[in-house]
Amino acid sequence: MGRPAEIGNIQIYPQRPLRDSDKNGFVLKFFCPVAGKRVRKNAGTRDRKEARRILRECRERLLNGKYAASGGAITVEREKTRSTVMQVLSGHVHSGAEDNSVRTWTECVDRYLEYKRNRVREKTYDDIISRLKIATRIFVNRELDFGKPAADTPVADQCTLESMEYLQDRLLQGDECRYEQRAHMTVNTTMGAIMSFVRYCRRHRWISEVPPVERLDIESPMKGRPITAAEFELLLDSAASVVGAGVADSWKFTLEVLWQTAFRIADVMDFSWDDHRVIHPVWPDETHEYPTLAIPAKQKNRKFQEIPMLLGLRELLDSVPEQKRRSWVVDPRPMEFLRDEKRTWVKPCDSDLRVLAPVYSNSAIGRACEVSEAAVRKWLSQTGMEKLHRGNEKEIPKATVTQIWERGQQEGTTVTQNQSERLTKDRVGRVISLIGKAANIVVCQPDLAGKRIKYASAHDIRRGCAQRLINEGVSAETLKLILRHSDFATTEKYYGAVRSAQAAAKEIHHLGKDGRNKTGLTDSEISRIRKMLDRE
Numbered sequence: 001m002g003r004p005a006e007i008g009n010i011q012i013y014p015q016r017p018l019r020d021s022d023k024n025g026f027v028l029k030f031f032c033p034v035a036g037k038r039v040r041k042n043a044g045t046r047d048r049k050e051a052r053r054i055l056r057e058c059r060e061r062l063l064n065g066k067y068a069a070s071g072g073a074i075t076v077e078r079e080k081t082r083s084t085v086m087q088v089l090s091g092h093v094h095s096g097a098e099d100n101s102v103r104t105w106t107e108c109v110d111r112y113l114e115y116k117r118n119r120v121r122e123k124t125y126d127d128i129i130s131r132l133k134i135a136t137r138i139f140v141n142r143e144l145d146f147g148k149p150a151a152d153t154p155v156a157d158q159c160t161l162e163s164m165e166y167l168q169d170r171l172l173q174g175d176e177c178r179y180e181q182r183a184h185m186t187v188n189t190t191m192g193a194i195m196s197f198v199r200y201c202r203r204h205r206w207i208s209e210v211p212p213v214e215r216l217d218i219e220s221p222m223k224g225r226p227i228t229a230a231e232f233e234l235l236l237d238s239a240a241s242v243v244g245a246g247v248a249d250s251w252k253f254t255l256e257v258l259w260q261t262a263f264r265i266a267d268v269m270d271f272s273w274d275d276h277r278v279i280h281p282v283w284p285d286e287t288h289e290y291p292t293l294a295i296p297a298k299q300k301n302r303k304f305q306e307i308p309m310l311l312g313l314r315e316l317l318d319s320v321p322e323q324k325r326r327s328w329v330v331d332p333r334p335m336e337f338l339r340d341e342k343r344t345w346v347k348p349c350d351s352d353l354r355v356l357a358p359v360y361s362n363s364a365i366g367r368a369c370e371v372s373e374a375a376v377r378k379w380l381s382q383t384g385m386e387k388l389h390r391g392n393e394k395e396i397p398k399a400t401v402t403q404i405w406e407r408g409q410q411e412g413t414t415v416t417q418n419q420s421e422r423l424t425k426d427r428v429g430r431v432i433s434l435i436g437k438a439a440n441i442v443v444c445q446p447d448l449a450g451k452r453i454k455y456a457s458a459h460d461i462r463r464g465c466a467q468r469l470i471n472e473g474v475s476a477e478t479l480k481l482i483l484r485h486s487d488f489a490t491t492e493k494y495y496g497a498v499r500s501a502q503a504a505a506k507e508i509h510h511l512g513k514d515g516r517n518k519t520g521l522t523d524s525e526i527s528r529i530r531k532m533l534d535r536e
Contacts, residue, residue: 161211244336
């Protein structure tokens with residue numbers, strides 16, 4: 001059977017001398033047997049003679065089948081580069097260079113991760129790895145677009161102001177992300193991790209200077225807002241509809257503990273009745289003392305602390321029968337069901353994935369299935385598919401997306417969740433967010449700066465507890481202690497713990513009733529001051 005007539009018919013674009021606006025240089029246009037349609041591929045050069053040589057090599061590879069066998073490499077050099085890049089992304093290539101002047105990006109990342117391994121917490125270390133991998137993939141894609149050998153790029157070439165600003169722009173545009181764009185706060189956090197690596201390179205003299213990258217402006221650093229007491233009641237009422245009536249009480253108790261402690265989700269899952277190695281209550285021996293909570297040094301601020309137990313928490317713990325005060329205070333049970341008709345993402349069946357992968361980019365597939373790009377890469381790995389090129393960044397047609405969802409839901413329908421082990425803090429946090437969505441409590445509205453709509457989460461309950469306490473008259477110093485912040489400015493900036501206008505108005509009203517005058521002093525205080533002045 002003969003090959004399609006279009007194979008080997010290549011055109012070079014533009015067919016005129018390049019202008020300054022033609023930043024990508026010359027482009028080849030031809031029918032791609034891998035994608036099954038006409039594509040445009042960057043020749044990686046602004047020299048017309050070199051572009052024509054690449055055109056001839058690409059035509060020969062199309063005709064002899066090497067183009068398809070390599071997954072779409074237009075030259076032998078690019079085929080070698082892609083093979084090396086895939087090894088770089090999986091962490092199997094080291095340059096072995098000893099001279100600091102030719103240290104590669106990959107080698108420096110490996111050295112940095114080895115340095116950080118035993119110096120930071122496990123979660124922090126995982127975050128560092130994730131953010132460096134995102135940066136690596138963005139730089140690799142840039143190099144592939146211009147036909148450069150990404151694996152051999154010196155770290156000094158990547159740690160320039162131009163490269164860091166390019167990385168910042170691509171993060172904002174949503175590269176390596178399930179969403180179309182990232183929030184400014186998320187970009188700043190990711191860039192902070194990258195710049196920490198850059199400063200490490202400077203200390204080792206692998207680069208000459210640290211580029212002065214500017215942080216993005218942020219209107220509000222809070223990712224949510226404090227929820228009110230009325231909204232908290234809505235959370236309690238919505239729990240059963242999300243987790244099932246049979247296990248709803250365990251989830252309501254979890255929400256109540258969060259509301260009465262201002263705990264983080266990791267804290268509430270580390271709260272024990274009798275294990276002194278984790279967070280636990282301290283009951284007083286003396287009648288004039290009050291119960292407290294002991295927080296071990298493994299918490300976020302790495303300090304051992306003893307904080308006051310709120311009255312609401314004491315009443316909640318007293319309501320638990322004596323025989324049940326063992327092991328964990330909070331132990332929410334697994335959800336009874338998953339409501340597939342309201343599933344917010346879908347995994348394509350293998351046949352659909354094999355059709356989509358050669359044509360569309362991982363991010364385009366992720367947007368269609370409403371998952372992250374990392375999830376798509378995991379699916380491809382599980383099915384034994386390796387993707388050697390980015391694919392088409394355009395959106396998948398809506399009709400195709402509908403068919404993907406229909407077939408994917410038929411194959412992935414789940415009715416029950418049988419789980420014997422204790423739920424992880426991440427799972428509990430996600431379920432509480434589902435409860436917030438079911439209660440329709442919106443804590444963040446979408447905007448043009450990348451913020452997406454956000455429903456009440458466990459951390460918004462923590463914020464709500466902080467605001468409730470300060471409105472009830474708790475001092476800033478006490479609130480700082482309860483939230484375990486080193487500075488009240490953190491409490492105010494990130495938790496919205498400021499007294500409401502109504503609470504302030506109530507205080508002023510009561511002060512006026514107590515006989516305060518315009519000076520803010522009572523008559524007795526004024527009299528005492530006058531006597532002191534007379535004696536002088």
